[in-house]
Amino acid sequence: MNARERYGIPHDSVITIAGTVGVGKSTMTNALADALNFRTSFEKVETNPYLDKFYQDFERWSFHLQIYFLAERFKEQKKIFEYGGGFIQDRSIYEDTGIFARMHYEKGTMSETDYVTYRNLFDAMVMTPYFPHPDLLIYLEGSFDDILTRIQERGRPMEQETPVEYWEEMFKRYENWIDNFNSCPVLRLNIADYDVLNDKSSIEPVLEKVGHFIQQSRKWRSSHLLT
Numbered sequence: 291m292n293a294r295e296r297y298g299i300p301h302d303s304v305i306t307i308a309g310t311v312g313v314g315k316s317t318m319t320n321a322l323a324d325a326l327n328f329r330t331s332f333e334k335v336e337t338n339p340y341l342d343k344f345y346q347d348f349e350r351w352s353f354h355l356q357i358y359f360l361a362e363r364f365k366e367q368k369k370i371f372e373y374g375g376g377f378i379q380d381r382s383i384y385e386d387t388g389i390f391a392r393m394h395y396e397k398g399t400m401s402e403t404d405y406v407t408y409r410n411l412f413d414a415m416v417m418t419p420y421f422p423h424p425d426l427l428i429y430l431e432g433s434f435d436d437i438l439t440r441i442q443e444r445g446r447p448m449e450q451e452t453p454v455e456y457w458e459e460m461f462k463r464y465e466n467w468i469d470n471f472n473s474c475p476v477l478r479l480n481i482a483d484y485d486v487l488n489d490k491s492s493i494e495p496v497l498e499k500v501g502h503f504i505q506q507s508r509k510w511r512s513s514h515l516l517t
């Protein structure tokens with residue numbers, strides 16, 4: 291029996307991984323996809339034509355970058371829908387509005403007009419049949435110091451050169467955002483409690499929790515006739 295069957299995780303599940311920059315989403319995405327034999331949906335940082343420019347001048351590029359991310363995530367969403375699920379997604383679409391666009395608007399690095407335009411587009415795109423909510427959002431959390439160390443060690447120059455206050459602001463917003471998030475079921479994992487890089491077996495308790503959460507939420511959805 292494979293891990294997916296062992297933990298009762300449906301083959302068409304869609305699991306999205308959320309959390310602040312550097313917390314370990316991509317690493318967890320790979321570990322879960324390997325264990326479950328699922329496809330992955332990644333944010334492609336290297337081919338993003340705006341990201342470097344954005345870090346050099348938030349005001350000039352924040353709207354362009356959000357539109358770019360929205361288009362990319364919508365294409366990924368469509369792909370997941372067309373395959374019929376069985377995906378682990380690196381970062382949820384909810385974080386683009388709930389964290390990034392909102393933060394730049396509230397900190398004055400995105401104009402109100404641009405923010406309203408972006409929100410209208412986001413709402414119109416998300417309210418479509420291509421956007422079934424994920425079965426589960428896994429939220430990765432940890433101490434600010436550990437996350438900052440990971441950003442520095444990963445070594446993307448644009449992130450290393452960004453003032454620490456930016457990461458601090460984002461960290462606080464994430465805590466508040468997840469406490470109020472209710473668009474789909476949430477499993478919170480502390481990065482101090484597993485280490486999928488150095489101890490492959492630490493994915494097992496995660497899989498067990500994922501199976502449990504998805505079974506509960508599917509039961510709840512079918513009894514409330516939700517999709």
Ligand SMILES: Nc1ncnc2c1ncn2[C@@H]1O[C@H](COP(=O)(O)OP(=O)(O)O)[C@@H](O)[C@H]1O
Pocket residue numbers: 309310311312313314315316317318440441443444484485486487488
């Ligand atoms: N369990 C772990 N232990 C130590 N380092 C980790 C662990 N998970 C991820 N990392 C490291 O932290 C950095 C950020 O991880 P990554 O998965 O790219 O984060 P994200 O996708 O959330 O930005 C990478 O250098 C990665 O190798």
Ligand SMILES: Nc1ncnc2c1ncn2[C@H]1C[C@H](O)[C@@H](COP(=O)(O)O)O1
Pocket residue numbers: 309310311312315316333335341355356359381385386387390391449
């Ligand atoms: N919606 C976004 N707005 C601004 N910046 C974003 C957005 N989504 C991702 N990013 C940035 C943050 C990081 O520098 C890279 C990749 O994120 P990661 O958390 O490392 O996967 O893109």
